[in-house]
Amino acid sequence: MKKSFSNILFLIVMISILIGILKYPKLSLNSASDGLSTWFNIIIPSLLPFFIISEILIGIGFVDLIGKLLEPLMKPLFNLPGVGAFSLSMSMVSGYPMGAKIVSNLRQNKSITKIEAERMICTSSTSGPLFMLGAVSVGMLNNPSLAPLIIYPHYLGAITLGLIFRFYKKNEKPLTQTQSSIYENKTNYSIGSILANSVKNSMNTIALIGGFMIFYSVLTELLFTSNFFNSAVKFIDNIIPRKINIDALKGIIAGILEITTGCKKISTANINLKYKIAIINFLIGWSGFSIHSQALSFISNTDINSTLYIFSKFLHGVFACIYSLVFYQLKYKNIIEPSFLPSLHPTESMYFLEWPTLFISSIKLAILVTIYMLICSLIMLLISCFTSSSD
Numbered sequence: 001m002k003k004s005f006s007n008i009l010f011l012i013v014m015i016s017i018l019i020g021i022l023k024y025p026k027l028s029l030n031s032a033s034d035g036l037s038t039w040f041n042i043i044i045p046s047l048l049p050f051f052i053i054s055e056i057l058i059g060i061g062f063v064d065l066i067g068k069l070l071e072p073l074m075k076p077l078f079n080l081p082g083v084g085a086f087s088l089s090m091s092m093v094s095g096y097p098m099g100a101k102i103v104s105n106l107r108q109n110k111s112i113t114k115i116e117a118e119r120m121i122c123t124s125s126t127s128g129p130l131f132m133l134g135a136v137s138v139g140m141l142n143n144p145s146l147a148p149l150i151i152y153p154h155y156l157g158a159i160t161l162g163l164i165f166r167f168y169k170k171n172e173k174p175l176t177q178t179q180s181s182i183y184e185n186k187t188n189y190s191i192g193s194i195l196a197n198s199v200k201n202s203m204n205t206i207a208l209i210g211g212f213m214i215f216y217s218v219l220t221e222l223l224f225t226s227n228f229f230n231s232a233v234k235f236i237d238n239i240i241p242r243k244i245n246i247d248a249l250k251g252i253i254a255g256i257l258e259i260t261t262g263c264k265k266i267s268t269a270n271i272n273l274k275y276k277i278a279i280i281n282f283l284i285g286w287s288g289f290s291i292h293s294q295a296l297s298f299i300s301n302t303d304i305n306s307t308l309y310i311f312s313k314f315l316h317g318v319f320a321c322i323y324s325l326v327f328y329q330l331k332y333k334n335i336i337e338p339s340f341l342p343s344l345h346p347t348e349s350m351y352f353l354e355w356p357t358l359f360i361s362s363i364k365l366a367i368l369v370t371i372y373m374l375i376c377s378l379i380m381l382l383i384s385c386f387t388s389s390s391d
Helices: 002-023 025-060 062-078 084-094 098-108 114-123 129-140 144-165 177-184 191-225 227-239 246-257 259-267 273-286 288-299 306-332 347-351 355-390
Strands: none
Touching: 002 025, 002 191, 025 062, 025 084, 025 098, 025 129, 025 191, 025 355, 062 084, 062 144, 062 355, 084 098, 084 114, 084 144, 084 355, 098 114, 098 288, 114 144, 114 306, 129 144, 129 259, 129 273, 144 273, 144 306, 191 227, 191 246, 191 288, 227 246, 246 259, 246 273, 246 288, 259 273, 259 288, 273 306, 288 306
């Protein structure tokens, strides 16, 4: 019965969107063009290298190697296997939905248990510095000095989630030797086939992300033009005793669906700067249904609890919002002058990025993260060897 209701509701939504596209063809075309532009100019050059390199590293067993070496670090902190460091690091430097993709791959390969995957995906799902610094701080808020108030609360929120979810089903038994050896003893593929599969899987993933971005760009714009949405906003405004800013309310609703659109609208809302930052931090932590759809497309191929993932993203947004307000009061209150006026700069400036430069920078960053993790793994190995020899 519940499934039938969900199917009917989904069908109604799809029909409504189709009617909206037919009714507003120009608006739909422009919003789809914006989504396509963002995907081509930002997502492809910034994420594709990370997808390819992570697929290769998992395929050749590099992730399994550093996982064993980083186990003494990840286990006490987050109650995770060492491979959790790889998914967390890659997610932090590349952004959504990299962490969900890596964790899903590891679970499909049976490198981690179901419970470990669920703990890991709650922690290893973050936005990247490119979006928070380049798109939000510079492109939308037009103030690079705000970057610490965006980046630090977001990553602290992820770490807080890791510390909380370490207790999630903590009595779960660790991987047995038979389970862990499944990944190690799988068929040895040639370097050529690993490269081919990595590129093919990465391109499929990028195309999937592009489709979701275009769909949600159109959906968001159609929602704002609908009489139902505007009537609902006015109704909410009327029943709340204290009047709220209509633009901020629209930005929050937009951000619940699609993160970039929501952050843009909040950045130009006529509200206090600290509330702008708090709301934006919540939206980035929540990530929006557009990102959720991308992540769930990977999770659906595994037995990972998707409801737990979405709940963790809500908590991430709440923690990031709280941390930003605390940081503002403690350190940035007297440094950053509050603004009650909407920004007057063009928010589309973030699209004018040089594709080759961004692509090459992403490749360098992915390689540097890999080298950094290898160095950390070797340091942990030396520490463990020194400790065992001293005993």
